[in-house]
Amino acid sequence: MRLLLINIIRFSVLVFLQIFVVNQMSLGFLNPYISIVVYISFLFTFPVNISKYILLLVALFLGLAVDMFQNTGGIHASACVFLAFVRPFLLRRLQSDSPIDDIQELNVYTEDLQKYIMYCFLLAFSFFTWLFLLEEFSFSRIPLIILKAILSSIVSTSLIILGQFLLIRKPKKQ
Amino acid sequence: MKNLFLFFNKVKFFMLFIFLQIIVFKIIISNSSYQQASYLNSSASFSGWFYTQSKSIKDYFGLKEVNKTLAIQNASLKQESFHNYTIVSENEILIDKEIYKKKYLFQPSVVIQNSTRSRKNILTLDVGKNKKISKEMGVVASTGIVGFVKDVSQHYSTVLSLMNTDFNVPVVPMNDSCEGTLYWDKQDGINQVSVKGIPNYFKIKVGDTIVTQGGSGFFPPNERVGTVTEVLKESGSNNHLLKLKTSVDFYALNNVFIVKNIYKEELDSLQQTIDE
Numbered sequence: 001m002r003l004l005l006i007n008i009i010r011f012s013v014l015v016f017l018q019i020f021v022v023n024q025m026s027l028g029f030l031n032p033y034i035s036i037v038v039y040i041s042f043l044f045t046f047p048v049n050i051s052k053y054i055l056l057l058v059a060l061f062l063g064l065a066v067d068m069f070q071n072t073g074g075i076h077a078s079a080c081v082f083l084a085f086v087r088p089f090l091l092r093r094l095q096s097d098s099p100i101d102d103i104q105e106l107n108v109y110t111e112d113l114q115k116y117i118m119y120c121f122l123l124a125f126s127f128f129t130w131l132f133l134l135e136e137f138s139f140s141r142i143p144l145i146i147l148k149a150i151l152s153s154i155v156s157t158s159l160i161i162l163g164q165f166l167l168i169r170k171p172k173k174q
Numbered sequence: 175m176k177n178l179f180l181f182f183n184k185v186k187f188f189m190l191f192i193f194l195q196i197i198v199f200k201i202i203i204s205n206s207s208y209q210q211a212s213y214l215n216s217s218a219s220f221s222g223w224f225y226t227q228s229k230s231i232k233d234y235f236g237l238k239e240v241n242k243t244l245a246i247q248n249a250s251l252k253q254e255s256f257h258n259y260t261i262v263s264e265n266e267i268l269i270d271k272e273i274y275k276k277k278y279l280f281q282p283s284v285v286i287q288n289s290t291r292s293r294k295n296i297l298t299l300d301v302g303k304n305k306k307i308s309k310e311m312g313v314v315a316s317t318g319i320v321g322f323v324k325d326v327s328q329h330y331s332t333v334l335s336l337m338n339t340d341f342n343v344p345v346v347p348m349n350d351s352c353e354g355t356l357y358w359d360k361q362d363g364i365n366q367v368s369v370k371g372i373p374n375y376f377k378i379k380v381g382d383t384i385v386t387q388g389g390s391g392f393f394p395p396n397e398r399v400g401t402v403t404e405v406l407k408e409s410g411s412n413n414h415l416l417k418l419k420t421s422v423d424f425y426a427l428n429n430v431f432i433v434k435n436i437y438k439e440e441l442d443s444l445q446q447t448i449d450e
């Protein structure tokens with residue numbers, strides 16, 4: 001119950017942050033190359049012990065909520081669903097040594113930092129590649145899309161990691 | 175049969191993924207063409223309300239810019255005022271004012287949400303069906319054209335801006351008659367648009383002004399679009415490819431007007447009979 005409440009609050013706060021704070025920022029001449037997306041942090045920290053099927057549905061609603069505000073017409077929803085689809089495979093790969101079933105959420109404190117950054121970056125990269133492909137709707141400018149995806153994932157991932165350090169309470173050692 | 179079920183059990187995660195993607199793609203496709211109604215947009219009253227709140231805070235930071243544009247607009251209106259005209263000669267024939275009839279009405283409105291990031295930028299305005307706004311009405315700022323209305327709800331409307339790859343409109347150079355098509359090329363930045371289709375035996379120089387042609391009924395004729403910054407050759411044809419700087423600054427859009435063409439219905443029904 002507590003977990004559900006936390007996640008609902010996190011969902012609304014992250015969408016609000018994305019629309020009214022992050023989207024209002026301007027990066028000057030870098031604007032066409034970098035888009036900052038922080039709301040996907042919700043999918044990074046989503047509890048592992050909840051079924052991956054539910055994660056797919058939650059990702060769909062998260063994307064649609066952002067699409068509604070940004071007038072992007074569904075591409076964020078599609079990219080979010082793709083991210084949720086990729087996540088279980090990455091989790092299996094990156095978390096082979098420790099048991100993950102009893103972890104309530106995945107954040108900078110519960111995981112090995114280096115592994116966690118890698119995990120976030122790869123997820124963000126797959127998200128952005130899918131997003132920019134849909135936005136362009138052509139394969140003709142693949143190099144530019146990859147460049148944009150790499151730059152955007154670096155910036156977004158670092159913001160998300162910093163944000164988690166600042167906003168998530170450090171769990172007490174048992 | 176048992177193997178088939180086992181197979182489905184193995185790929186059911188993938189199947190759900192594909193199923194959700196199909197749903198999303200249906201939404202994307204229904205959104206990408208502006209003729210169809212789209213439901214997932216910021217003209218919905220829920221997100222519209224949020225944007226109105228955020229706009230009412232942000233308004234304070236843009237007051238200086240708004241004052242400047244209003245002052246310029248006031249000055250130009252003052253120049254057209256009746257008292258500035260003097261009688262040329264007593265023998266001039268008086269033209270009856272009745273022979274002019276109003277064709278375009280302007281509905282003032284405020285931009286509550288403006289995007290310049292994506293390839294398909296869309297604005298949200300604070301007027302909707304309550305002010306008799308309907309689809310495909312043109313939107314102009316005091317300095318030039320902005321876009322046209324895409325979707326309308328009770329109190330809000332979304333606008334397909336010039337900075338959208340779906341946008342195109344016929345344009346002409348000022349004081350000339352060669353028609354070209356205005357569009358936003360994938361390589362163009364913000365405040366930059368392209369014009370194609372003007373044959374290269376028309377002489378066009380850097381600095382020329384491009385205005386709307388007015389034939390489509392979205393915009394009044396002679397509404398400013400921008401000034402030419404570059405004259406290139408369209409590949410594979412004898413046409414110019416012009417790069418323009420828009421006369422509207424899309425980073426700082428505040429007050430715009432929605433153009434209601436009183437005779438638009440008449441024009442549309444006439445053009446439909448031609449098509450049939």
